[in-house]
Amino acid sequence: AQSVAQPEDQVNVAEGNPLTVKCTYSVSGNPYLFWYVQYPNRGLQFLLKYITGDNLVKGSYGFEAEFNKSQTSFHLKKPSALVSDSALYFCAVRDISNTDKLIFGTGTRLQVFP
Amino acid sequence: EAGVAQSPRYKIIEKRQSVAFWCNPISGHATLYWYQQILGQGPKLLIQFQNNGVVDDSQLPKDRFSAERLKGVDSTLKIQPAKLEDSAVYLCASSQDRGYGYTFGSGTRLTVV
Numbered sequence: 001a002q003s004v005a006q007p008e009d010q011v012n013v014a015e016g017n018p019l020t021v022k023c024t025y026s027v028s029g030n031p032y033l034f035w036y037v038q039y040p041n042r043g044l045q046f047l048l049k050y051i052t053g054d055n056l057v058k059g060s061y062g063f064e065a066e067f068n069k070s071q072t073s074f075h076l077k078k079p080s081a082l083v084s085d086s087a088l089y090f091c092a093v094r095d096i097s098n099t100d101k102l103i104f105g106t107g108t109r110l111q112v113f114p
Numbered sequence: 115e116a117g118v119a120q121s122p123r124y125k126i127i128e129k130r131q132s133v134a135f136w137c138n139p140i141s142g143h144a145t146l147y148w149y150q151q152i153l154g155q156g157p158k159l160l161i162q163f164q165n166n167g168v169v170d171d172s173q174l175p176k177d178r179f180s181a182e183r184l185k186g187v188d189s190t191l192k193i194q195p196a197k198l199e200d201s202a203v204y205l206c207a208s209s210q211d212r213g214y215g216y217t218f219g220s221g222t223r224l225t226v227v
Contacts, residue, residue, distance in 0.1 A: 099162055107156050
């Protein structure tokens, strides 16, 4: 069965510092991986996805993610955090069965301090 | 393009009452999903439609939840009767190309008291 794990419930970082939000995956076959962000009282907003190709994927709002097949990881990164990046971040994997639904991790709350 | 529209944004009901949520996907998107997001958890799929047919409803509590997608466009999700544990955000999403792009609505926050 496809799954993703987000080992950190919360990540704290100072504004201007680099940030990393961790995600590991378990899939059979090639993984299709996604990152979404959720602001308070809002739906999920797409940040980026990995389907195939370069291991470094660039997305919205300056975020990027590095696909690492040997470590089965897909960590979200940003070189310089902003206070406005504070939100809930979800990693997800596409189910390769005929349903193609997204399977989400439990989420990581990012808190960026001024 | 217009996004996925959901209504209402918020709903408070008493347990054992019924409630319905509405979703209008992006025009032309054949696939529609309903997810349930309980506080502190990631979204979980309740039901997936391809046009007006059900693809996956394995996680839908069918004794109290029902959903339909008339004419392959709008969809409604109903809960009858509601329980306290149904308190959650209900997210609707749509996709044009299965598995490659998903757009989510703002969700409906349901509180059952």
